[in-house]
Amino acid sequence: MNKNTTEHHLKKECDLLAELLHSHEDYAQILPGLFRLSLLQSKQLKTTVESSPSASQSTDIKTKIGIWEADSHGDNPAFIRDPNTDPLEAGMWAECERIPPKSNKTRIVLLGESVARGFFFEPHFSPASVMECILNKTASHEYEVIDLARSDLSLDGLKQILHKSLMLKPDHIVIFSGNNWLAYGNAVSSQTQALAETIKSGHTLAEYTQHIKTTVCNQMDDLLQQCQHIQTRHHFPVTFILPEFNLADFHSNTRYASPFMESQKSSQWRRVLHQTETLDQAKGFQDIKQNVEKLSQLDDKTSSLPFALAAQSALQNNDLESARNYFEKAKDAEMWHCLTTPRCFTFIIKHMRNRMNDLGLQLVDLPNMFQQLDSQKLPGRELFFDYCHLTEKGIQTAMSAAAQSVIKSTTKENLSFEDILYHAPTVPKPLKARAHLLAASHNASWGQPKEIIFYHCQQSYTENPDVYRKLNQWSQIAGTPVSSYLTKPFHQAWKTGDLVLLHKLATLGPYLYKDFVQSYEKILKTNNHEDSPSKIYDTHHDVATQNIDLLQTQYSIRSWAQPEAFNRKDLGFFRSYSMISHFELYCSINRSIQIEITVRIPFSKSVLEPLRIECNQQLCLKTEVTKNWQRFNFTINKKTVHPGINTISIIWPINHHDITPEINRVKKRFLEGQKVQFYIPSGDIYFFHAYAI
């Protein structure tokens, strides 16, 4: 056979193989096997390709720490902020232009995540600056604290920066980390693969969770061994600060059963949940506990909502220990998905406590400390701005404890915690007001209860009533359809305003800020201010004057913690993962509103009840829906619409899902290394418009 004939045959064979493979739904999964068996003559990437990036990385390791570059090749260089750093990345690190060469000051390096950066206060007041101030006021010689904390730092990232920080020749390393180790895509790389395998093999989420725990513990051991190695080899101590969580204000964002729960169980779960929610929290603690037990059995303890209900009920009964216990279970329940707010899971805390002693590393145990400092309360808003970021008091406490550990190891002085705490710097009132304002907005962005948003708004006003002027600037910026930087109010604020604050406010939340705006409006009214933040809706969001596309993010997303927000960019339509989807619609006057909506119930085998659409809890449409797109038009009577923000709710029908296609899809996507949602959709919306008639 000549070469051309061979070639022709080979192409024919490829055609045949392609036809065969194409006819098989899951063939992409068997391809790696074919390659491994050398049935296709592929070869690995040439080493030259792989070696070039790693070669450049090795240079990078020598010369750069975080975003700071060594200014010389000497043994003790200064490190200068790299001006070419991507602005987003630069914003993750401390605002420090230059890290000086090591001098005769005792050098402490602080590593960690956003908690260690002093989220809401930075750059004006940070844990690093607090610790430096405390140390220099209390100890007998001079200290400097280098802030190497980075927001959104993963466990892997921590290991890297720990290694690099040695170039700064520290005398002590303090690590304040643990909140991000299983949150928002920072999970261990094997996590998605493991979930795919779990689903594939029919295992439960509880088994998967166990696998994740084991994996993360192994990674922690690796980190701790690195710390121990540093301690022994370099002869300086490493202190670890264990983070705590805001238990008292815990709020579950969960309004859905666990994904992949078989549909009958799912229906049962929802029924028991509904029953539990209707029980009197004060009187029905025993019944609530029993129901929570049932729910936990059904969902394998993978939903936080039942535990949160039990914890609230325990609090009403002054049973602090049970409340703590339930809140911790609630905190831990959803470690399987990537949308939980940052938190240090209990298994991480326990594992760290166990291992630290064995390895001779120093530990500042904030959960224990906070409990000892006030045993009559759960850690709450006095210590935390949100779920994990510390208030002034929280930072002062944590850094005093860290300073105590540092002083003890560097000077052998044994100062009392109270003496050290006495020297902790305080935050000026305007800065506190600013931090509470940001916290209010941040909590609103993360779907926290209205009560806590109101609390921070009030604190902010109390600390500095002038803060409402900033809020007015913000509200003018936030209400416009153009980027904040292009607006007239931003232009005015350029000379007079706090641009960093405005920038942060403008980029925090995606939605109409309903709870935030209403909270502030209430405070301003109480204090006889004429300004109204809700003016922001008048020009560009008023359905009385324009057609509103309710699928736009500002009307359809209430919180970044919603799975809907996570998947928003990936789909060409709106997919809901909640039993009820809420949309905010502003109307300045009483008007009847015409709604046009196109919906479907994906993956349903049979729909057990109709879809209901309510406006301000008044039923407006009740209709049968199917898995095919259907268009509906209906009118909301003007009696139902009230001036201000109206809530349109879609109550999706409970239905028997055929979850096999979704499981297959998720599994396949995971195997392809893609990000996928972990939830069973409750309904899809293609088109959702409102206009006044």
Added chain:
Amino acid sequence: MNILGISALYHDSSCCLMQDGKLICAAQEERFTRIKYDSNIPKEAVRYCLSEAGLAIQDVDIIAYYENPQKKLSRQLWMLSQGLPFDEALLERLDSHRPMNEICDILGYDGEVECVDHHTAHAASSFCFSGFPEAAIFTVDSVGEWASTTFAHGTGSSLDMLGEIHFPHSFGLLYSTVTSYLGFDVNDGEYKVMGLAPYGKPLYTDQIWTLILTHENEQFALDLQYFDFLTGTRMYSDRFTGLFGQSARVETEELQQFHMDVARSLQVVLEELLLVKVRYLHEIVPSNYLCMAGGVALNCVANGKILREGPFTDLYVQPAAGDAGGSVGAAAYIHASHSNSPMNQYKMEHAYLGPSYSPDLIFKLLNETPLEFDDYRNNFDELCESVAKRLAEGQIIGWFQDRMEFGPRALGARSILADPRRDDMRDKINALVKKREAFRPFAPAVLVEKCNEHFDLEYPSPFMLLVCQVNSSLDLPAITHVDGSARVQTVEESVNPRFAGLLHHFDRITNCPILLNTSFNMKDEPIVCHPMEAIRCFVRSKMDALVLQDFVIDHNSIPGYWTMLFDVLNQPEKANIDHSVYTFF
């Protein structure tokens, strides 16, 4: 019948909507996502197309996809059997179900999807909109499924594929390989090489010919020992570098005369090769009319030569001749096959198929900003008068009007305009406005009725896809390339009255009916789509004024701090296409 045409998952994904055979709208996904050459399923472009026609996804009768995934898989498997380095990341590209799955999952579409072979889609994208009664069709690109070049005949009732050149033998890959050797990105730098060529001499044509084993009639074969794209991670092999006697240029390295000479040699050989193929095509389809499509059909220098020296008397090249245009071709082909209507029912008169923004909306947006602006609503003549004066004074103007163009060329809807008579204008725009390589040429837009007075062009060129010699009595340094050529856009009053209006006013003031016309974007960014993107681009570049429909904003009204802020905040999104050999995997 509502047909959505989709091209995606390779590079430059796009969507179009055909209603009863009429092309309603078409747009590239990159314009919405701001990711240059965005290759993802065009969900934003789909939403735009549906909203333009007031449709929902369930109103779509058929989705026409521009490629046959099973045939493509066959070619991919063959590539792997040749020893293409494999890594896990390629698995995604090997999934022939992916297009259908993503159309279903991402677009929420559960209706009928029909696939059209890649080159059939290209052929249809040209012939179906050419207005020719029948035509020979020539499609040339890097590769589709197996075909890299096809010869076809289109008649009112059919589109017959008469011959193919198969991968790995490909004009497009030949061009891309040299592009890569010259230090430019594959699938991005080819048009830079075309622009570089006139600076060089054809000193390396022998070497280029050495890369080719056969090229007679329908035949074409590369000598694969000079290419590494089948077995390595580069386009060219060590033998290739040896043949040219110099190592490959890296992107940051300064361009030498050698690189220009190689570019010129490549262009000369490509033109000759294409002429051979076109002559062959004319032998088997002795028509007067030629339709061309595929990425290589964007080589307007070659197009000009084909028209001048080839056997056909008329040539039609669709404005989105590259892969973006595949969506349009697939939709037209499926429409014709389902409706039994003629293939060539409609002529594409213009490329203004994208979104537009009303003066009222733009007025509202501008009022939100601190920008001062002049309002010329209902006073178009005055607007033109004012803009023409600015242009005549040497100002560089951002010109944003009506519906956005479909395809890579700005044709007076999203354009940057300037006076072509100025010596320094090309360098100024390259350096200060576009911030790109100094050698890059600019194209002229000319009133169609005055074209002959200034250019050696006998045919209208509404899509800026023909290059000819400048023979004007005017001195036009800013649009005349180093070899005396220009890539001309002819502007007709009936097709684009606003752009034509401006040209008339400029002509009245200056006796020059020509403007320098370049795309409204900066380096590595897609052309602007929305008015706010136009403002951002205006702020960051050194344009003197921005015309947003009926409103004129002077550069002096930009707050001083905006430039600094925008430089930090408006970094271009990173392209999600591969510039390595895997780009065509």
